[in-house]
Amino acid sequence: MARQAHAYHMVDPSPWPLTGAVAALLMTSGLAVWFHFNSTVLMTMGLALLLLTMYQWWRDIIREGTFQGHHTPPVQKGLRYGMILFITSEVFFFLGFFWAFYHSSLAPTPELGGCWPPTGIIPLDPFEVPLLNTAVLLASGVTVTWAHHSIMERERKQTIQALTLTILLGFYFTALQAMEYYEAPFTIADGVYGSTFFVATGFHGLHVIIGSTFLAVCLLRQIQYHFTSEHHFGFEAAAWYWHFVDVVWLFLYVSIYWWGS
Amino acid sequence: MAAAAAAGRVLQPLLRTFSAQSRQLSAAAHGEPHQAARTWKILSFVVALPAVGVCMLNTYLKMQHHSHEQPEFIAYPHLQIRSKPFPWGDGNHSLFHNSHVNPLPTGYEGGEH
Numbered sequence: 001m002a003r004q005a006h007a008y009h010m011v012d013p014s015p016w017p018l019t020g021a022v023a024a025l026l027m028t029s030g031l032a033v034w035f036h037f038n039s040t041v042l043m044t045m046g047l048a049l050l051l052l053t054m055y056q057w058w059r060d061i062i063r064e065g066t067f068q069g070h071h072t073p074p075v076q077k078g079l080r081y082g083m084i085l086f087i088t089s090e091v092f093f094f095l096g097f098f099w100a101f102y103h104s105s106l107a108p109t110p111e112l113g114g115c116w117p118p119t120g121i122i123p124l125d126p127f128e129v130p131l132l133n134t135a136v137l138l139a140s141g142v143t144v145t146w147a148h149h150s151i152m153e154r155e156r157k158q159t160i161q162a163l164t165l166t167i168l169l170g171f172y173f174t175a176l177q178a179m180e181y182y183e184a185p186f187t188i189a190d191g192v193y194g195s196t197f198f199v200a201t202g203f204h205g206l207h208v209i210i211g212s213t214f215l216a217v218c219l220l221r222q223i224q225y226h227f228t229s230e231h232h233f234g235f236e237a238a239a240w241y242w243h244f245v246d247v248v249w250l251f252l253y254v255s256i257y258w259w260g261s
Numbered sequence: 262m263a264a265a266a267a268a269g270r271v272l273q274p275l276l277r278t279f280s281a282q283s284r285q286l287s288a289a290a291h292g293e294p295h296q297a298a299r300t301w302k303i304l305s306f307v308v309a310l311p312a313v314g315v316c317m318l319n320t321y322l323k324m325q326h327h328s329h330e331q332p333e334f335i336a337y338p339h340l341q342i343r344s345k346p347f348p349w350g351d352g353n354h355s356l357f358h359n360s361h362v363n364p365l366p367t368g369y370e371g372g373e374h
Contacts, residue, residue: 119337120340122332132316139309149297162302184363185332185362187358191339191340
């Protein structure tokens with residue numbers, strides 16, 4: 001049987017990058033078709049293909065790393081670089097929306113009444129639900145750190161408890177935000193205030209849902225004994241992502257909710 | 262193939278002992294990293310979750326002071342923008358539309374009350 005004389009992972013040929021690309025094409029063109037021709041078929045097909053791609057690609061990575069031993073230290077180092085670079089790209093993504101917010105709010109135009117918030121806009125009180133949301137996410141940062149140390153100290157039950165608590169806090173945040181979206185006296189169509197508010201907080205909320213899902217997958221894997229005290233990079237990546245989501249919220253809270261009111 | 266697997270099974274516990282030893286050695290050097298999980302557990306239940314509870318109480322109390330008056334509707338040109346209809350429903354309602362607090366460009370649905 002052939003043996004590799006290096007510590008790296010030469011990945012087997014895989015169809016998932018192609019199906020992912022096709023999914024991206026179907027979702028983008030599907031969005032345009034929805035807007036112009038009132039049909040959601042293409043977009044729905046794209047979404048289904050995306051979900052299948054993600055499930056199967058990440059399942060394969062878990063097989064390669066956890067069950068087949070391909071994630072040697074150098075390979076893990078590469079995965080760490082990858083996750084850090086990805087999160088960095090997301091930071092720039094949000095930077096754009098903060099730029100848009102500050103562009104409009106630092107020099108409000110006469111059409112808005114020359115003030116921020118614009119005339120007629122009733123902003124949310126930053127010291128009600130938004131403050132609670134801040135406490136919820138900060139608390140989840142503490143519980144995810146508890147989970148991490150529990151993994152490293154081989155405390156199986158505590159890891160499961162701490163991870164579950166983190167995920168529940170994530171769900172609580174999402175539920176609170178959904179309620180806020182429904183109760184808000186302004187909508188996305190209320191000028192540049194509505195646009196900047198809902199696009200920035202909306203994308204953040206999407207990232208909370210993604211992060212919660214990532215953590216939930218980690219919980220399932222922890223229950224199934226995938227992680228060891230020395231090797232649990234999937235969990236670390238999820239924790240990094242979760243901290244990133246928390247930090248973005250802090251910036252949103254201070255800029256849009258607090259200063260912007 | 263079977264020999265390699267057997268060798269692996271013998272080596273594994275040995276490797277674990279070495280790493281446990283190095284962990285105990287570093288415990289002496291770094292001062293009890295074994296305590297970290299307990300520390301964060303305490304922080305979670307004594308600081309983080311109570312803070313969430315306090316904020317929940319604060320929110321609840323503040324909500325009670327709210328008037329449930331519908332805000333007055335003035336048809337400002339820079340609000341309730343409809344350059345293009347929404348791609349759902351009748352195209353005139355936002356995704357999280359709440360008829361009690363979100364007026365349409367023509368005013369609150371069902372008239373003011």
